[in-house]
Amino acid sequence: MHHDSPVPPLRMARVRAILHELDIDALLFLDMKNVRYLTGFTGSDGALVIGEKQEILLVDGRYTNQARKEVEGPRVFEYKEKIDGIVAILSDGSLRSVGFESQAMNVNTHLKLTEKLGALKLNPMSDQIGALRAVKDEKEIAYIRRAAEISCEALTAVRDLIKPGVRETDIAIELDFRMRRCGAEQVSFPTIVASGANSAQPHAQPGSRAIENGDIVIIDYGAVYCGYHSDETCTFAVGVKDKKQEEAYSLVKTAHDRALEAVKAGIPCVEIDRIARDCIETGKLGKYFTHGTGHGVGLDVHEAPRIASNSEMVLEAGMVLTVEPAVYIPDLWGVRIEDMILVKEDGCEVLTKVSKDFTVLH
Amino acid sequence: MHHDSPVPPLRMARVRAILHELDIDALLFLDMKNVRYLTGFTGSDGALVIGEKQEILLVDGRYTNQARKEVEGPRVFEYKEKIDGIVAILSDGSLRSVGFESQAMNVNTHLKLTEKLGALKLNPMSDQIGALRAVKDEKEIAYIRRAAEISCEALTAVRDLIKPGVRETDIAIELDFRMRRCGAEQVSFPTIVASGANSAQPHAQPGSRAIENGDIVIIDYGAVYCGYHSDETCTFAVGVKDKKQEEAYSLVKTAHDRALEAVKAGIPCVEIDRIARDCIETGKLGKYFTHGTGHGVGLDVHEAPRIASNSEMVLEAGMVLTVEPAVYIPDLWGVRIEDMILVKEDGCEVLTKVSKDFTVLH
Numbered sequence: 038m039h040h041d042s043p044v045p046p047l048r049m050a051r052v053r054a055i056l057h058e059l060d061i062d063a064l065l066f067l068d069m070k071n072v073r074y075l076t077g078f079t080g081s082d083g084a085l086v087i088g089e090k091q092e093i094l095l096v097d098g099r100y101t102n103q104a105r106k107e108v109e110g111p112r113v114f115e116y117k118e119k120i121d122g123i124v125a126i127l128s129d130g131s132l133r134s135v136g137f138e139s140q141a142m143n144v145n146t147h148l149k150l151t152e153k154l155g156a157l158k159l160n161p162m163s164d165q166i167g168a169l170r171a172v173k174d175e176k177e178i179a180y181i182r183r184a185a186e187i188s189c190e191a192l193t194a195v196r197d198l199i200k201p202g203v204r205e206t207d208i209a210i211e212l213d214f215r216m217r218r219c220g221a222e223q224v225s226f227p228t229i230v231a232s233g234a235n236s237a238q239p240h241a242q243p244g245s246r247a248i249e250n251g252d253i254v255i256i257d258y259g260a261v262y263c264g265y266h267s268d269e270t271c272t273f274a275v276g277v278k279d280k281k282q283e284e285a286y287s288l289v290k291t292a293h294d295r296a297l298e299a300v301k302a303g304i305p306c307v308e309i310d311r312i313a314r315d316c317i318e319t320g321k322l323g324k325y326f327t328h329g330t331g332h333g334v335g336l337d338v339h340e341a342p343r344i345a346s347n348s349e350m351v352l353e354a355g356m357v358l359t360v361e362p363a364v365y366i367p368d369l370w371g372v373r374i375e376d377m378i379l380v381k382e383d384g385c386e387v388l389t390k391v392s393k394d395f396t397v398l399h
Numbered sequence: 400m401h402h403d404s405p406v407p408p409l410r411m412a413r414v415r416a417i418l419h420e421l422d423i424d425a426l427l428f429l430d431m432k433n434v435r436y437l438t439g440f441t442g443s444d445g446a447l448v449i450g451e452k453q454e455i456l457l458v459d460g461r462y463t464n465q466a467r468k469e470v471e472g473p474r475v476f477e478y479k480e481k482i483d484g485i486v487a488i489l490s491d492g493s494l495r496s497v498g499f500e501s502q503a504m505n506v507n508t509h510l511k512l513t514e515k516l517g518a519l520k521l522n523p524m525s526d527q528i529g530a531l532r533a534v535k536d537e538k539e540i541a542y543i544r545r546a547a548e549i550s551c552e553a554l555t556a557v558r559d560l561i562k563p564g565v566r567e568t569d570i571a572i573e574l575d576f577r578m579r580r581c582g583a584e585q586v587s588f589p590t591i592v593a594s595g596a597n598s599a600q601p602h603a604q605p606g607s608r609a610i611e612n613g614d615i616v617i618i619d620y621g622a623v624y625c626g627y628h629s630d631e632t633c634t635f636a637v638g639v640k641d642k643k644q645e646e647a648y649s650l651v652k653t654a655h656d657r658a659l660e661a662v663k664a665g666i667p668c669v670e671i672d673r674i675a676r677d678c679i680e681t682g683k684l685g686k687y688f689t690h691g692t693g694h695g696v697g698l699d700v701h702e703a704p705r706i707a708s709n710s711e712m713v714l715e716a717g718m719v720l721t722v723e724p725a726v727y728i729p730d731l732w733g734v735r736i737e738d739m740i741l742v743k744e745d746g747c748e749v750l751t752k753v754s755k756d757f758t759v760l761h
Contacts, residue, residue: 080602098689099601102729118709139507144499144523147506161506210579217572222604223589239461240442242584327460347480367464 043109044077045174052087055136055165062132063088064162065123068141070336071166073264076108084119085111086126086135095122120146124153136162164341171333171341172355177265178379181334181357182388184221184267185377187260189390191215192271199273200399201250205230205243208256216260225259225266225338236272236371239328239363250276253370254398259338266338268359269389270375274397285322285364285372286395292316292362293374293393296330300360300378300385306348313362314346325364333358334377356380357388405471406439407536414449417498417527424494425450426524427485430503432698433528435626438470446481447473448488448497457484482508486515496520500528526703533695533703534717539627540741543696543719544750546583546629547739549622551752553577554633561635562761563612567592567605570618578622587621587628587700598634598733601690601725612638615732616760621700628700630721631751632737636759647684647726647734648757654678654724655736655755658692662722662740662747668710675724676708687726695720696739718742719750 052064052075066072066085072094073079075087080100086093092111096104097119104113116122127135135154139161142150151159173181195211209230216224231241232248236255248254257270272289274282296313310330317326329345334357342350344358361375374393378385414426414437428434428447434456435441437449442462448455454473458466459481466475478484489497497516501523504512513521535543557573571592578586593603594610598617610616619632634651636644658675672692679688691707696719704712706720723737736755740747 079604101689102727103600103602137506139510140505142506143502144504144506144509145501147509148501148523161510206579206584210576213579214572214576217568217575222568227585238465240465242441327463365464 044075048075048169049087049092049110051169052166053089055162056087056089059136059160059162061134061136061160063091063127063135065127065135065137066141066166067146068138068166070340071138071141071170074166074170074336076111078104078107079264080104082119084123086123088132093126095119095126120149120153123150127154127157132157134158134160136160138162138164138166140164167341168350170335171350172353173335173357173379174355177335178355178357180263180265181267181377184225184260184262184265185269185388185390187219187221187262188216188258188267188269190219191221191260192256192258192391196398199248199254199256199275201248201276204245204247205232205235206245209243212256212258216258219260221260221262223261225261225268229255229257229270231255231371232275233370234368237365237367237369239365239371239373248275251279252276253282253372255371255373257373257375264336266334266336267389268334268338268375268377269391270361270373271391271393272372272374274395276397276399278397282370282372283395285366286374288317288320288322289362289364289372289374290393290395293360293376296360296362297376297378297385297387300352300380302352302354302380302382304352306342306344306350306352307346309344309352309360310346310348313360317362317364322364325366326362327365328363331359331361331375352380354380354382406437410437410531411449411454411472413531414528415451417524418449418451421498421522421524423496423498423522425453425489425497427489427497427499428503428528429508430500430528432702433500433503433532436528436532436698438473440466440469441626442466444481446485448485450494455488457481457488482511482515485512489516489519494519496522498522498524500524500526502526529703530712532697533712534715535697535719536717539697540717540719542625542627543629543739546587546622546624546627547631547750547752549578549581549583549624550620550629550631552581553583553622554618554620554753558760561610561616561618561637563610563638566607566609567594567597568607571605574618574620578620581622583622583624585623587623587630591617591619591632593617593733594637595732596730599727599729599731601727601733601735610637613641614638615644615734617733617735619735619737626698628696628698629751630696630700630737630739631753632723632735633753633755634734634736636757638759638761640759644732644734645757647728648736650679650682650684651724651726651734651736652755652757655722655738658722658724659738659740659747659749662714662742664714664716664742664744666714668704668706668712668714669708671706671714671722672708672710675722679724679726684726687728688724689727690725693721693723693737714742716742716744
């Protein structure tokens with residue numbers, strides 16, 4: 038399932054362009070999602086060095102065979118200790134300066150490498166590969182689309198469980214099982230099923246609380262397909278149509294819809310956040326919208342671009358991102374409506390398939 | 400399930416002892432497992448500052464309510480941007496030097512903090528909290544013991560699936576489902592079910608390969624209970640008793656047994672690794688044992704101490720660790736036998752409960 042296609046050569050060409058742009062001799066990658074993006078290697082540990090004339094994937098003995106099978110271009114080098122392996126590769130005499138992902142290298146590794154590399158200079162890079170990864174190609178979009186379909190199919194299958202007496206964990210366990218049965222290789226993140234007052238906590242973990250009549254139930258979940266994630270949140274009412282809940286839902290839905298209407302290539306991410314936030318503030322619930330409006334989705338479930346008040350990126354066609362306005366009324370309930378969308382030149386396509394109309398179950 | 404007990408005050412006292420020992424004014428924690436260990440906060444993002452007279456848990460708006468509910472001692476401070484929040488707390492005028500976990504802070508964060516903190520000095524610490532966490536208290540041991548029981552119960556329930564015609568993924572999905580049904584809040588890591596030649600890859604991902612007669616099947620799996628992990632690997636033969644497979648199994652089992660016999664407080668970790676490795680080398684399969692002999696298990700599935708040829712730690716009573724010798728014959732099959740054990744003054748207790756005798760299924 039992972040090994041069906043070689044990595045597009047365009048990606049490596051773009052990395053070489055970064056080399057020239059920064060005027061450095063090589064790049065060292067430690068973020069394993071970036072390594073996968075650039076080489077196709079799916080292992081959980083390793084490093085990648087790309088120079089003008091070299092592409093070397095460094096792995097430990099657990100991954101040597103797997104790397105040789107998965108990777109086409111780069112040479113596979115086996116290390117016993119990662120730091121020593123990196124030093125051995127970088128100390129070939131031809132390199133004066135090496136760029137690295139400053140967000141993926143910890144200070145301990147940096148101290149050790151600096152000491153062992155002597156005169157060779159390590160240059161922290163901003164997240165330039167993250168910016169490349171934000172714009173998906175057709176194959177990536179197909180994987181994400183499939184992940185979203187799988188998650189929708191699974192939620193549809195467990196919808197009947199969302200009723201009084203059923204525990205949050207029971208729903209989460211069944212939903213995760215169904216996603217994998219439907220073809221997910223993993224779930225995107227620990228599924229959130231938050232009922233009643235738990236729904237007022239944006240990152241509640243499902244617990245033993247049983248659903249009651251009058252509850253709000255928030256389900257935030259996603260599937261992974263060929264390494265690519267989906268992310269979607271549905272908010273249901275159970276048994277009773279409560280006026281305050283319905284009003285809050287309607288407000289959040291309006292914020293969601295207006296944000297989606299504004300999405301197209303060329304719009305700054307801050308603008309999408311502002312539109313959703315303004316809408317919720319107009320409804321006097323602004324202080325209860327306590328997080329950003331969305332984020333990119335791909336090999337990571339959270340990646341560039343962020344859709345927040347201090348985001349610096351501009352939307353481009355091919356970006357995949359979530360739009361997830363919300364309100365959380367402390368100790369009572371919350372509402373979050375999250376779709377994952379594909380940015381197009383003149384609009385967007387919604388990839389997540391569960392209806393976001395206000396729904397009272399049972 | 401997570402909030403049943405306050406954090407033992409001993410832990411905070413030990414952190415204060417580190418403050419004095421290093422002669423610094425405060426410690427900054429970013430490793431969320433360390434934060435959980437010291438405060439009880441189970442959220443996935445935040446920071447903790449501990450000074451002589453202050454304990455402050457920093458979280459973003461998603462986690463404020465949860466933090467106030469879970470945490471007893473420390474004050475909860477809400478930030479909008481983590482870096483700015485940390486700077487605000489550390490710049491109270493009373494601090495000259497702050498220690499931080501050099502393995503948990505990335506270079507990007509370090510650069511930003513250094514710039515914004517001005518004269519305040521950031522001191523990289525070695526993994527001293529990791530060393531504290533290596534020795535478990537009774538409650539932690541009870542959680543790990545329960546996690547191991549849950550995983551054994553689940554494997555027993557799916558054993559009948561390990562037969563010709565069943566796909567690796569089908570077994571993995573069912574095993575994960577059973578672990579959670581039996582009380583696991585999560586699985587410890589993506590379950591490995593590796594059959595036939597896939598079993599020669601130490602970190603194979605389960606795929607669509609169906610089991611065949613004559614296969615070796617390696618299952619590496621674990622459950623999480625109250626935040627604590629289990630880790631166990633079983634290797635089965637399917638249908639046919641193959642002499643080479645049985646000999647290799649017997650060799651790995653002997654290595655496993657000898658290592659376990661040697662475990663007790665006071666023994667260096669390198670010694671345990673040497674005993675297992677020597678045994679496999681005596682059987683002429685040394686070059687096929689391509690990883691360390693084991694690792695500590697707790698809030699992380701991999702934590703201190705490492706049981707490897709360059710480990711510097713010495714076993715202490717209360718440590719929980721894996722012993723997992725293995726051989727991988729490229730393109731043919733592999734054998735890995737992993738138990739998780741509790742180190743005692745004069746020996747050890749095996750916490751994982753599935754029999755490790757050579758077993759031919761069906």
